[in-house]
Amino acid sequence: MSTDFQTARVALGARLRELRSEAGMNGKELAERLDWQRSKISRLENGKQTPSHEDLAAWTKAVGKPDTVAELQGRLQGLETQYRTWRRQLANGHRSRQELAVAETARTQLIRGVEVARIPGLFQTADYARHLFIANAEFRKTPRDTDAAVRARIQRQEALYEAGRSFRFLLWEAALYAQVCPREVMAAQLDRLSGLIGVDTVELGIIPFTASLQRTPAHGFWIYDDRLVTVETINAELWLDDRDNIDLYARAWNWLQESAVYGHQAHRLIARARAALALM
Structure with a gap:
């Protein structure tokens, strides 16, 4: 994985964490609201996993910030343009x-x-x-x-x-x-x-x-x-x-x-x- 890609993914994860914190929620509470595993929240926030567009839409809705979905998906698009998984291609x-x-x-x-x-x-x-x-x-x-x-x-x-x-x-x-x-x-x-x-x-x-x-x-x-x-x-x-x-x-x-x-x-x-x- 390229360093530039990983740096950008970590930055995206930090932005997700920021939105969760602004909503006054901890990781466990957000995971319960989304019906996700707590480990998935951690992986996304720490740049260990690349979110899907659907993940971002669900996240922004759960934290009460649906207006930020375009921003987050724009960041994700930048990642996908540079780093194209064979699974998707x-x-x-x-x-x-x-x-x-x-x-x-x-x-x-x-x-x-x-x-x-x-x-x-x-x-x-x-x-x-x-x-x-x-x-x-x-x-x-x-x-x-x-x-x-x-x-x-x-x-x-x-x-x-x-x-x-x-x-x-x-x-x-x-x-x-x-x-x-x-x-x-x-x-x-x-x-x-x-x-x-x-x-x-x-x-x-x-x-x-x-x-x-x-x-x-x-x-x-x-x-x-x-x-x-x-x-x-x-x-x-x-x-x-x-x-x-x-x-x-x-x-x-x-x-x-x-x-x-x-x-x-x-x-x-x-x-x-x-x-x-x-x-x-």
Whole structure:
């Protein structure tokens, strides 16, 4: 969880506590009025749990301050904009998140990305993407809309061939070996990746296992133009649009780029991973 998100959630909790205190109620009394567990009141007030919009509406009504609900829900909206839980994003399956990615890509001229354990979605074959979506739905216990999600992901890839766009990606060599799908699917995926080297809108760098690093590629991230960074964690996706975070991730990308190889050297690393599949 980002520090900025947690700080904002603690501030929201403090505001809830203030409203309760102004109403002359203690936590136990408010919990009884709302028919909630006392522990929920404590978690919300101490920034340990993110309230829902319904929680805020019920809270303001219970403390006699329904006019403050717009203020509180505005604060919550700010949290949700930056910190988007997968539980909410994938509540109806993967398709809607993929369609959001299509729209975000359409309004972007330059995408820079880093991936450490998988092939970037923009470069995935349909079969590779299908295995990832199935596994992710099983892990998160979300609705499975695999075919629709794959179609949306492939639709997004049309941007790779549009003049005036640029896609600059860095791939940790480990992603060439991660067995997230059957060998024949991975082989086709590596062939696809190799074929993208030389496409005029694509710049693909591979960071070798043996590269000297200024910093390690700790996790993947994508930078959209100079306005947005997205970062995936296990439970949420961060959408960071403040200047400090954008500059920080741009610097991380630049440092990692210095360790990457391109062109025929990148081809050689992909070919080596492709050959290794036959030995498994």
